[in-house]
Amino acid sequence: MKFLIDNFWTLTSTGLTQGAIYALIALGYTLVYGVLQLINFAHSEVFMVGSFFAMWTLNALASHEGHAGALLIIGLLVLAGIAAMIGSGITALFVEFIAYRPLRRRNAPRLVFLISAIGASIAISEAFGIFISRNILPVPQLVQPKVVLTLFGSQIYNMQVIIVAASIVMMVGLDQFIRRTRLGRGVRAVAQDQDTAALMGVNKDRVIALTFLLGGLMAGGAALLYTQQFGLTRFNVGFLLGIKAFTAAVLGGIGNLRGALLGGLVLGLAENYGSALVGSQWRDVVAFVLLIVILMFRPTGILGESLGKARA
Amino acid sequence: MLLEITDLQVFYGRIQALHGVSLYVAQGEIVALIGANGAGKTTTMRAVSGLRPAAHGRIRFDGEDITKLRADLRVRRGISQAPEGRGIFPGMTVLENLDMGTYARRPGREQRQQDLERVFGLFPRLKERRMQVAGTMSGGEQQMLTIGRALMARPKLLLLDEPSMGLAPMLISQIFSIIKEINGQGVTVLVVEQNAQQSLSIADRAYILETGLIVTQGKGRDLLADPAVKAAYLGVA
Ligand SMILES: Nc1ncnc2c1ncn2[C@@H]1O[C@H](COP(=O)(O)OP(=O)(O)OP(=O)(O)O)[C@@H](O)[C@H]1O
Ligand SMILES: [Mg+2]
Numbered sequence: 001m002k003f004l005i006d007n008f009w010t011l012t013s014t015g016l017t018q019g020a021i022y023a024l025i026a027l028g029y030t031l032v033y034g035v036l037q038l039i040n041f042a043h044s045e046v047f048m049v050g051s052f053f054a055m056w057t058l059n060a061l062a063s064h065e066g067h068a069g070a071l072l073i074i075g076l077l078v079l080a081g082i083a084a085m086i087g088s089g090i091t092a093l094f095v096e097f098i099a100y101r102p103l104r105r106r107n108a109p110r111l112v113f114l115i116s117a118i119g120a121s122i123a124i125s126e127a128f129g130i131f132i133s134r135n136i137l138p139v140p141q142l143v144q145p146k147v148v149l150t151l152f153g154s155q156i157y158n159m160q161v162i163i164v165a166a167s168i169v170m171m172v173g174l175d176q177f178i179r180r181t182r183l184g185r186g187v188r189a190v191a192q193d194q195d196t197a198a199l200m201g202v203n204k205d206r207v208i209a210l211t212f213l214l215g216g217l218m219a220g221g222a223a224l225l226y227t228q229q230f231g232l233t234r235f236n237v238g239f240l241l242g243i244k245a246f247t248a249a250v251l252g253g254i255g256n257l258r259g260a261l262l263g264g265l266v267l268g269l270a271e272n273y274g275s276a277l278v279g280s281q282w283r284d285v286v287a288f289v290l291l292i293v294i295l296m297f298r299p300t301g302i303l304g305e306s307l308g309k310a311r312a
Numbered sequence: 313m314l315l316e317i318t319d320l321q322v323f324y325g326r327i328q329a330l331h332g333v334s335l336y337v338a339q340g341e342i343v344a345l346i347g348a349n350g351a352g353k354t355t356t357m358r359a360v361s362g363l364r365p366a367a368h369g370r371i372r373f374d375g376e377d378i379t380k381l382r383a384d385l386r387v388r389r390g391i392s393q394a395p396e397g398r399g400i401f402p403g404m405t406v407l408e409n410l411d412m413g414t415y416a417r418r419p420g421r422e423q424r425q426q427d428l429e430r431v432f433g434l435f436p437r438l439k440e441r442r443m444q445v446a447g448t449m450s451g452g453e454q455q456m457l458t459i460g461r462a463l464m465a466r467p468k469l470l471l472l473d474e475p476s477m478g479l480a481p482m483l484i485s486q487i488f489s490i491i492k493e494i495n496g497q498g499v500t501v502l503v504v505e506q507n508a509q510q511s512l513s514i515a516d517r518a519y520i521l522e523t524g525l526i527v528t529q530g531k532g533r534d535l536l537a538d539p540a541v542k543a544a545y546l547g548v549a
Contacts, residue, residue: 202412
């Protein structure tokens with residue numbers, strides 16, 4: 001208890017950083033669920049592929065050591081981020097085209113989609129494990145850790161600020177896209193009522209592909225941030241992180257974009273406070289106990305409503 | 313002929329809902345399709361708008377065969393349906409719902425404003441409520457919204473599925489005069505109704521559907537006077 005109180009602000013900043021990454025990944029689960037009522041279990045691999053793309057880009061471009069200028073670092077990070085988003089986006093579309101669309105054409109029962117999702121997840125992860133490496137792979141961290149401000153006696157690092165800020169920018173962008181643009185309205189229309197959406201001239205398949213792509217882009221951004229925070233990736237890096245992000249999505253209310261944000265942050269904070277209380281080996285247990293407890297009292301998650309019904 | 317349906321058969325799984333329906337709608341007409349519950353009126357509408365596939369038969373629209381065309385592409389050809397019941401997007405505002413009506417044709421700012429004014433002219437209530445979340449509106453208001461939204465698509469053919477359902481008697485006659493007005497603006501209308509009295513009196517022609525088959529057809533006012541129709545559909549003994 002004393003540890004928790006003494007380190008409260010440090011734990012908070014770590015929790016928020018972690019939570020921001022969870023939230024970005026959670027968006028992918030929530031978007032697809034909102035439109036298809038389907039848990040895309042392969043989304044964890046969408047994230048994983050993004051982290052590999054970030055690694056490859058940084059390995060290729062940032063190999064020479066030494067202190068690069070701030071502008072160069074930012075440029076490299078943006079490039080790696082774009083690469084990760086492309087990798088994740090393509091993977092998400094690939095999963096939709098190969099694993100789900102053919103099943104939709106045949107009106108397959110819901111359970112079949114679930115199995116297809118798990119299959120796609122394992123196949124992609126193992127393909128990377130077999131053809132690339134099963135080892136933990138280091139990723140160059142471009143940002144030299146530096147304390148940028150001290151808040152209530154706790155130190156906030158530059159990377160934490162970058163992660164939280166970048167996540168917020170991406171989430172606000174997505175939120176505005178869904179709320180304000182014509183295509184975003186199309187996504188919400190399909191989420192609320194597929195038949196009526198078709199009567200408006202909305203091409204359902206195109207909207208579904210778009211939601212997978214958007215989820216992929218968010219996961220790609222998260223992947224870059226993750227590699228910069230931890231300096232590594234692995235073929236199965238998506239597994240636990242995917243489950244956590246999925247937990248965050250359910251926690252906030254699956255299908256609800258702002259719920260994903262809230263769920264991610266709550267989960268990140270709870271993990272850090274919880275492991276300070278009962279020991280860090282209990283971190284993952286804390287996450288899932290929290291999920292169970294919240295769902296006991298609020299079965300639809302904290303914010304509840306779906307992408308369709310939410311005004312978000 | 314704007315719309316021509318020939319020998320249309322539609323199934324739900326093994327249940328056959330339409331057993332060979334043939335009807336046509338000429339440019340500029342109001343055509344009513346009436347019939348008891350479960351006769352297949354909604355099914356006919358859904359087949360025309362493309363939500364339900366035709367197992368047999370042909371649908372021609374504006375000179376082209378659209379039997380196999382996807383629903384969202386039929387909207388682009390000029391068919392717009394106001395669905396039965398509360399077929400609105402409940403989580404969107406009234407304005408967003410109306411904007412969904414223009415999804416396929418992407419009007420410019422001015423065009424959109426013009427179309428909105430036209431809809432608000434027909435349904436002043438929608439203008440007052442334009443920022444309200446549609447799911448919280450009354451049944452009658454939602455009904456107006458589905459019609460207004462369908463008009464935003466600037467259709468050649470407007471399909472109305474029970475526009476008077478759940479409306480107060482005052483509003484019912486108002487809705488039918490609005491349908492006349494829309495038709496007067498050059499929109500061809502195919503309207504499905506339980507309310508035979510009202511729909512027959514505004515319709516140029518009408519069809520009566522019974523368990524998936526057209527049993528009677530004729531001019532609206534002739535059917536109104538037909539003793540058999542009176543007995544079956546107008547509640548007159
Ligand atoms: N989704 C469905 N699955 C199975 N059967 C259906 C389905 N929808 C309609 N039917 C059946 O098809 C027949 C025609 O239904 P339809 O909805 O077209 O009737 P309707 O004339 O519109 O009736 P109402 O006036 O009650 O709206 C009915 O027997 C109905 O039970
Ligand atoms: Mg009906």
